[in-house]
Amino acid sequence: MIRSLTASILAQAATSLRSQSLTVKSVPKTISDKKGETLASPPEIRFEGASTTVTQDNEVRVERTEADSFRKGLEDCLDNDFFEPGIKSATDHYVEKWLAINPMMIQVETGKVFLASRGNDRRLIGILNLISHMDMKVFHPMNEMIAVGALSHRSTEIKECAIRAFEYWENVDLIRNLKHHKLTPKWLDDYRLEVISDFCGE
């Protein structure tokens, strides 16, 4: 009776826990009575990472909310800001505030906005202005990928913004790679060559 009741309770517990997406490490098959006769092994149930999983779910939810909030604000800034090279924009100020919270999230979400804005020159110019002023190492490789992608854009202004970003980062290795990106019109290609010359002496 005890044996079947215990087994039933344990089985129910296991089923209940499984339904909550928790992992049951082991369910005992036998229990001992007071005389030492083996009825079942010790009721040892371990839930691998049960509380951790719940916490992680909450963390993911909070991060997602943060990311959505950041992204919405970034898109609003990009749509309304005026970008002038050399001048700190409202978008720069906005992103600065978020940097202290989660730099990795900013990198990922900025990359997502870039990809989603391929037909929106205004946003792309804003993003290129933004990433050029952000710490080159902290935002690598997303910043380099964005700038390299922008070099292939149809817009002259966007390509110019990309060269500006490379120039601002002052990274010789990245600038050396600009040799592979011949650009049009001529004045823009002259700018590219001058940046290469300034930093690589070639």
Next chain:
Amino acid sequence: MGYLVRKIAMGKWAVSDEILPINADAITQCLKTDDNTLSVWRIENEQEVSKGVLAMAASNDFLSKIDVVIVDESELTSGNITIETTPGKTPCTDLVDSHRDLAALNVNNLAFISESIAAQIRADKVYRFTATKIKALLLDAINSGSLNPELLSDSVREKVLKPAI
């Protein structure tokens, strides 16, 4: 009469060799007025173009390439453009008085100014100052005592005073 230095964003000017109407972005974004004025820097001759660039670069938040064109002051006055002397917002104290406003501008004035600028672009007379050149200009100004580095933005000061690569 002297010359006036005006910063332009080359990417906004879709100017071809053929004389066609100026594209709207060049006017609405590159010649964006404030209280119907446009900011320019006066120089005595074309060789002084770097003075105008220095004045602008020293007041910027970030070190960045600057493209400028030079327009003849007399050309603008002949086009009925009002030129006013106003103090320039630059930490280069020697250059504050060289600032001018193209003032009381209307849409006809903007069309005239944009044609003057487009003519310079067509003639390939755009002066490009890369970040490296600007850094050298700022450093020279600091070393000569005409620019207090403490008045530069943190970002510009850090780049200018950083040892060369």
